[in-house]
Structure formats: structure tokens, C-alpha cells
Amino acid sequence: MFKVAVAGASGLLGRALGRELAAETDWQVVPTAFSRVAAGQVALDIRDARAIEAFVASEMPDAVVIAAAERRPDVCEHDPAAARALNVDAVRSIAAAAKARGAWVLSISTDYVFDGMHPPYLPDATPNPLNAYGRSKLEGERALLDTTDDALVLRLPLLYGPIVDWQESAVTSLVPAIRASAQAGAAPAVMDAWATRYPTFTPDVAFVIRELLTRCADGNAVRGIAQWSGDEPMTKYDIAQRIAHALGIEAQLVAQTAPADATPRPRDCHLDSGRLEALGIGRRTPFDAGILAVLDAFARDGLGPLSAQ
Incomplete structure (x- = not known):
């Protein structure tokens, strides 16, 4: 039986992957978590090499998926050592242990390894990260591929999907301000209209990862670097407009046309997904359908109202 270990199973992407892999009844999946350990998950601090x-x-897995990371750019900027512990050192430890076992490793990376000046970026494009987050993820890529040949870096852009709180994704984190701006007498919500992002639905990424795991199980593992991205370019201002439409509210939004983040961010890091597409791997849910599903599920689960009232 093919056995998969998933590090970071309680996070935004890890939960989507867990739901996707649940359909693989011929596989054994071992989910691990650290800060939010749910029933059926193994408590594991991946910063602990031993x-x-x-x-x-x-557990003797045949494959390991590393979905755990410090992904908040501002946190990485202020505490690079903590970011390195998760994004670099933990990846190296997992890669070394997996190599000793003979297991394939898939590690999630980011479009922020690029400077955003010359999109779209092929997997072999020269990285040039602008912030501590991007640098730590690039170091993590190199730690993985320097430690084991039986591994794949999967770069992803801005993710959104089913959430447990609004702040779990930079997409849904906009919702409270959008809703507040629709209140009578409220101030408009200022939204970034400078940087172009490609929001990507976590269930689609989970589907891609399952396809990659299937190739591994069949003896055709993909190795090196691959990328997957949504194909709808939009700024946070555009995203906010579409969220407001999905919520059915008249939000007051103001476009911020100059970079305003304290931590430098790239302007456009569109990832070329051609390598996976050539293998017949991939799925893209239109953003309007994906965000509506996320908002509906959040309300249905009793975690938050949809409307501004």
C-alpha cells in the first residue's frame, strides 16, 4: 500500500489536501500537525530533526508532502531565524530522513522567490527574492534539492480556499474591511491596486498534488521544480470588488496605486505552469466560483455571516 505523510495537515493547503487524498482508498495517509492537532493527526514539530x-x-512513508511553512512576509522580515527554522532547516531534516527511507518528497514553495520584474517565470528562471520570506523559501528549495535527488519543489502563488478564520488567507483577510466599508457612514476600505496576483484555489492545488503523488506511486515521480498557478490576474482591489459582489454588498473601495506595504513585495510573479500542463496535470476553478464556495461554506459552518448586517 502506498503511504503518504503530510506535514502541515491542519493548515489552509494541508486540509484541502487531506480532503482530496481521502478519496484514495488504496493509499494510507498519515497527517501531521503542530499547533492545531485534530483527531487522526500525529503531533509533530518539524523543527525537531530527531x-x-x-x-x-x-511510519516508513513512500512519499512526504511538506505543506507546513512560515508564509507571512511581515513575520519573516521581523524574525528571520524563526522563518528559517521552518522554511529551511525543517525542509532539510525531512529531506534527509526521507532519503534514508527512500521516500519521494514534495515541498511547497512560492512565487516570491522572484522579483516580479519579468513575468511570466519558467521553473528555471533565475530567482531574485525581494524579502526575507522569499529568501527563506529559496533557501528551502536549495536545501531540499541539495539533500535528495528524489524530490520536487512545487511553487505556488497566493492561495485561498476553505478557511477556519478570515486571516488564514490574504484573500479572505480582506473580507472584514470590505464588509465594514458597506456600513452606513463607514470610511472606504483602501485596497492595493499596484501588485498583480494570481489567486489559486487550494482544492485545485490539492488535486495537482494528488496527481503528482499518483505518478510517484506508479514509479513515474516528477522531480526538480514545477509550478502551478491560477490564470486570472488581479490586484487586491480587483479581488475586493469581486468579493463584495459575491457577498452581495455595496462596498466602498479606494484603489491604492503605489506600493504601501512595509515589507517589499514583487509586482507581478506570474508562474508558468507549462511543465505540469504538458504532463496532463492541472485544474483551475474560476475565482468567482471558488470565492463564493469559500464564503458560503464559512457561513454554513457558523463561522461568520456573509452579509454586512
Whole structure:
């Protein structure tokens, strides 16, 4: 039986992957988590190299997916050591343990390894990260590929999907301000209209990862670097407009046309997904359909109202 270990199973992408892999009844999936350990998950701090060694030796997975990371650019900027512990050192430890076991590793990286000056970016384009987050993820890519040949870096852009709170994604984190701006007498919500993003639905990414795991299980593992991205370019201002439409509210939005973030961010890091598309791997849910599903599920689960009232 093909056995998959998933590090970071309680996060935004990890939960989507868990739902996708649940359909693979011929596989055994071992989900791990650290800060939010749910029933059926193994508690594991991937910053602990000895714990990683013991886990891999005990579970003996055929493949490991690393979905855990410090992905908040501002946090990485202010605490680069903590970012490095998760985004670099933990990746190296998992890669070393997996290599000893003979397991394939898939590690999630980011479009922020690029400077955003010359999109679209092919997998072999020269990285030039602008901030500590991008630098830590680039170091993590190199740590993985320097440690084991049986591995794949999967670069992804801005993610959104089913959430447990609004702040879990930079897409849904806009919702409170959008709703507040629709209140009578409220001030407009200022939204970035400078940087172009490509919001990508986590269930689509989970589908891509399952396809990659299937190739691994069949003895045709993809190695090196691959990328997957949504194909709808939009700024946060555009995203906010579409969220307001999905919510059915008249939001007051103001476009911020100059970069305003304290941490430098690239302007347009569109990732070329051609390598996976050539393999017949991929799925894209239109943003309007994806965000409506996220908002509906959030309200249905009793986690927050949809409307401004």
C-alpha cells in the first residue's frame, strides 16, 4: 500500500489536501500537525530533526508532502531565524530522513522567490527574492534539492480556499474591511491596486498534488521544480470588488496605486505552469466560483455571516 505523510495537515493547503487524498482508498495517509492537532493527526514539530527521524523511521512513508511553512512576509522580515527554522532547516531534516527511507518528497514553495520584474517565470528562471520570506523559501528549495535527488519543489502563488478564520488567507483577510466599508457612514476600505496576483484555489492545488503523488506511486515521480498557478490576474482591489459582489454588498473601495506595504513585495510573479500542463496535470476553478464556495461554506459552518448586517 502506498503511504503518504503530510506535514502541515491542519493548515489552509494541508486540509484541502487531506480532503482530496481521502478519496484514495488504496493509499494510507498519515497527517501531521503542530499547533492545531485534530483527531487522526500525529503531533509533530518539524523543527525537531530527531523527531522527524523517529517519525519517518516509524511510519516508513513512500512519499512526504511538506505543506507546513512560515508564509507571512511581515513575520519573516521581523524574525528571520524563526522563518528559517521552518522554511529551511525543517525542509532539510525531512529531506534527509526521507532519503534514508527512500521516500519521494514534495515541498511547497512560492512565487516570491522572484522579483516580479519579468513575468511570466519558467521553473528555471533565475530567482531574485525581494524579502526575507522569499529568501527563506529559496533557501528551502536549495536545501531540499541539495539533500535528495528524489524530490520536487512545487511553487505556488497566493492561495485561498476553505478557511477556519478570515486571516488564514490574504484573500479572505480582506473580507472584514470590505464588509465594514458597506456600513452606513463607514470610511472606504483602501485596497492595493499596484501588485498583480494570481489567486489559486487550494482544492485545485490539492488535486495537482494528488496527481503528482499518483505518478510517484506508479514509479513515474516528477522531480526538480514545477509550478502551478491560477490564470486570472488581479490586484487586491480587483479581488475586493469581486468579493463584495459575491457577498452581495455595496462596498466602498479606494484603489491604492503605489506600493504601501512595509515589507517589499514583487509586482507581478506570474508562474508558468507549462511543465505540469504538458504532463496532463492541472485544474483551475474560476475565482468567482471558488470565492463564493469559500464564503458560503464559512457561513454554513457558523463561522461568520456573509452579509454586512
